[in-house]
Amino acid sequence: MLFYELEKLVKSLSAAEKKLFQQHSALLKGNKVYVSLFQQIAGQTSPPDTAPWQEQFRKAYPSKSLENTAAYLYKVLTDLLVQVRIEQDPWYQQYQCLLKARLCFERSIPGRAFKELQKASKLAAESQHYPVAYQAARMELTALSDLGFPGLSEQQLVDKQMRAKHTLQSLRQIHEHYSLYELLRHRLTNRKRPENGQREKQVNDLILSELSLSTRGSQHQFEPQKLHLLFQSFFFLHSGDYRSALRIFNALTKLTEANEPMWDYPPYDYLSALDGILDSLRSIGYYQEMSPFIDKLTALSERAYPEHFKSVATLTAQVYRLNMVLGCKQYGMADQLLTDASVHVNGQRSITAHEKQLECYFFVALSHFMQQQWSKAKKQLNLLIDAAKQTPQHLVYRAGRLLYILLSYEMNDLAYIEYEIRSYKRAFSKQGKAYKTEKLIFNTIAADPKRRGNAWKTTTRKKVAEKLKEIAADKRELQLTKFADFGQWVLAHLY
Structure with a gap:
């Protein structure tokens, strides 16, 4: 499993990230066998025209442990990528501030520690990220107690405690929203149908609980609003009220776009939401309604985000566009998409093992199948089956x-x-x-x-x-x- 995960990680790297790894490795002294392993994995073609990289490594370095080298390369790459993400994403920055604060407290530098906690609190407030906000508040209160509450009045202490309590309450409400949404999904998709309307009663109980939770004062915050809409859309979808589900999908994207400052960088969460909406629309046969959401994916892919995100967003948009025209039985349009190379028939190396690349192979094959181009369809299905060997689920x-x-x-x-x-x-x-x-x-x-x-x-x-x-x-x-x-x-x- 480590070999598969390492290969997937290496092949997900952008050109800039590969260059950064080479520069980082050049600065280090000592054995560089892991660099050779990286080059062997990065240079491996798929499907392989040469021996697999595992065999290449064992032949080149018979006295070295492939398992240990692979584990070390994985550690170097993940440490490097985390550092890159800290520079890009406020979510990573918040946790880095907490780490620095704890380190400073351990080394008796409380002044610097409190500054790091303030920075973490500010970033958490801007993104409504309550876990970090509470952790920062708790660390501050504990440190103040250890230091004897220097220059702090009782009222100031109570105010800090109340702010921490309100943060914890918001976190609890979000957890309850998630719990109800997850239970709804489980009851509507995984359980066997109970007799005598028991299933309907269970779902109705969840709906009443969710409505009650949505009116407790957190309805103006982004995360509770988003979860409320997700709950509604999933319920309407599985109850057969597809028009209402589509209305909620539009409201969800409108809410997300209105709260862009709270997006992650890059916004994988929004990408996942659009993917989920499009997946739902194709499941119920609403192919024509997919177009505006595909356009939103295309717009995301054209922004100045890291290469891996842009590749995934581009491929996701292309797959659903091909899926849409095939669903509408516009086989000539599908042919045009393939002829224009709008779909990456042979895949992008940075996301070869991604589920959307597998879907790309499938829909290209389906396009050929529907036009009785049997040999072309067979070629794409062989690519799909070969690429999905490690992820048959x-x-x-x-x-x-x-x-x-x-x-x-x-x-x-x-x-x-x-x-x-x-x-x-x-x-x-x-x-x-x-x-x-x-x-x-x-x-x-x-x-x-x-x-x-x-x-x-x-x-x-x-x-x-x-x-x-x-x-x-x-x-x-x-x-x-x-x-x-x-x-x-x-x-x-x-x-």
Whole structure:
């Protein structure tokens, strides 16, 4: 696992970060074997045209431990990246101030320590980051007590204590917001459906608790407002009120954009929110409504943020744009996107293992599949399967394997299909029960509609239509069908 994580870390580095590592290493004396390891990983192509970097290292340095060298390289890289992030992101700066303050208290330099705590408190207040705000307040009160409260009146002490208490109350309210949102998600997506309306009662209890919490005085703060909208959007989405969910999505992005000073640097949180909104919209088939949110992603990618963030934002926008036109059945437009190289078909090396790169492979393959370009589709699916070997838990990998089975059927590779279906069931049996969509596809392939007559197809078509209605009503099935309309493929083979 360390080797995979190290490789992913090295390949996520921007050109500027790689240059910084080289400069940092040049200043250090002693053994530089870890630098050679870095160069071997950074220079490894994917899929590999040469021996894997592990083999290259063991051959070049037979007396050195690959595990120890990899662990040291990981430490050097993460320490260096943390230092870079401290210079960029107030979130990192707040914790650095706390570390400096504690160090100064330990070395009996209280004056400098209090200045660091003031800086941490100011940064935390600007971003409404209550954990650091309370920690700074607690450290200050403890230090003042140890020093005998020099020059501090009782009223001033009480005022400081009350400010710390109010900070702790705000932190508790945010925790309660998160707890209710997480419980709602769990109850609506993971649990089995209880009998006699018990599930509805559980959800209604959460709604009442969330409404009560939203009126306790914190409704004007950014984080509680954001969590309130997330709660509402998720509830509307899973209750089938899609128009209300879309309205909440727009309100959520409007709120986030109005509070830009509270964004992280770079704003991965906002990127994740847009990703979640777009994922929800494609799940319910609102493809045309995806466009304005994709534009927001594009605008994010064009800002002066670090290279890794811009790469992820760019690829996310491109994947959803291709996803959108395929969902609208605009196959000519999809072709144009690919021809214009708007989608990174071969991936960006800095984010090769990212889930969005896997989705990129999938939707490029789907575009070729829908236009019966079988060999091109197969090439992209092979890239997806190879890249996802270390992360088979991603649903896009499962969807890709399923599309590969459909592709094999279209190419009349019947001998391979039996083996692949057995392999597929074996691979995903540990991830819970099979999807109804999968069972429908496997049963259809087993019946081989290409060899069947019109009478059989007419009878089967009616049964499949009923099955597809059942699948459409099952929220769990959306996790798989959001990638492609597999049911339509089945119907198309019954005409």
